[in-house]
Amino acid sequence: MLHLRLIVPADRTDEVVRTVEKTVGTTHLAVVPGAARDPRGDLIMCDVAREAGDDLINSLRALGIDECGSIAVENIDLSLSRRADRAEKDAPGEGADAVLWEHLSDATHEESTLSVTYIAFLSLATMIAACGVVLDNAILIVGAMAVGPEFGPLAGFCTAVVQRAPRLAWRSFTALIVGFAAAMAVTVVFSLFMDATHLFTEEKLNAARPNTGFIYAPDWFSFVVAVLAGSAGMLSLTSAKAGAMVGVAISVTTVPAAANAAVALAYGDLSQTKGSSEQLLLNLLGIVVAGTLTLLAQKYFWAKQRERTARTSG
Structure with a gap:
């Protein structure tokens, strides 16, 4: 109620x-x-x-x-x-x-605003993930994915597409691009500092990484998981079941991919930078496609439900 x-x-x-x-x-x-x-x-x-x-x-x-x-x-x-x-x-x-469209628009408008807090959370999540990729530590990777706030702008962009709201779409797109660019720049500086203190080394980055090597090796499974997570995230958002959002956050490798790209860039490893960047873009694309289609499906089926109810009551 x-x-x-x-x-x-x-x-x-x-x-x-x-x-x-x-x-x-x-x-x-x-x-x-x-x-x-x-x-x-x-x-x-x-x-x-x-x-x-x-x-x-x-x-x-x-x-x-x-x-x-x-x-x-x-x-x-x-x-x-x-x-x-x-x-x-x-x-x-x-x-x-x-689906309460007014509530969804209001919530995504707030979550997709480019703010100091948003950039701070995304930067902190990316730096945590940087430690995870260098140490090949899956726990740090999961923690970083849970901290990352990037699903807000992604949901805002999906909502804007369905609601045909270009201003919200541009706001969300700006928050994503500027947010990830700022977070990766901060992580490059962080990686150089950690290298100077000998906590990060290029050997660790290039060593066998059975737990985190997938981050810079995108494949179709990456896209499939992103699509599934995007649908689950949008359903969680529209049905007010916030508990599912944690599972969505730790299902996609947006933040870890950005972190791996930043660390690799700090060491001049363009191969890993390219692979991680592709992983990041693939995940973002999968979430946006799935989230938009999920909202369109909800809008269509709810409209059909209302038509059936109107015919029955009439």
Whole structure:
């Protein structure tokens, strides 16, 4: 269930209440006249089944409530109510299958913003991965993949393609390119420092690396895993099942590939730099393709579900 908190001008309250009441899957409607002070207006609260949430939010935005007032949406972790159970039963489809496009756009917009924090996390993840590739330590590689924040811009780009939002697409693309470029540059400097202190050596980089050698040797399996991880990541994001994101993060070798390319570049090993860069691009491509197709499939099947429900109710 979702909880909506609305601030509505007093002269629009009846219109909004009618919109909420006619939306199948809503309950617990409450109106507090004159409660809002900034902006001034009435406070309207209601609960809505997740599968009906996108329709209600779109209807409220069509009324201009987001411009003259406010629309706030929260997830309800626990709701002990027979009315809530009935609302979820009446709403079309399953809540786990529903996509809240406004929430997805807002979340990916925030995650795809190029910021100091984003670059810092990506740089730290790449440096951890650099230690992992030199030491051939799989634990460090997994840790680096979990720290890396690159799935945010990737999800933002997929969402922008499906929603036809060029500004979000450009923002996400910029965050990816600039973020990885900055992280790799920092890691090159880090590698030179570690070499100067004799913690990194070219011999270790070129030695047999059974645990991490795949990072600079891309193949079709790399692309297949990236595609599967991209689909799983997008499903996790749209269904609010954040626990799956950890598994997605440690399934693809974007950060380790960038790290290996940076360390190899520091030593002038262009062969490993080229192979790692190809691995990085292959993974990014696989995630973007899979994520976009997953969102398109969700959008298509959800639209079909709503059509069937409309025919049945009609």
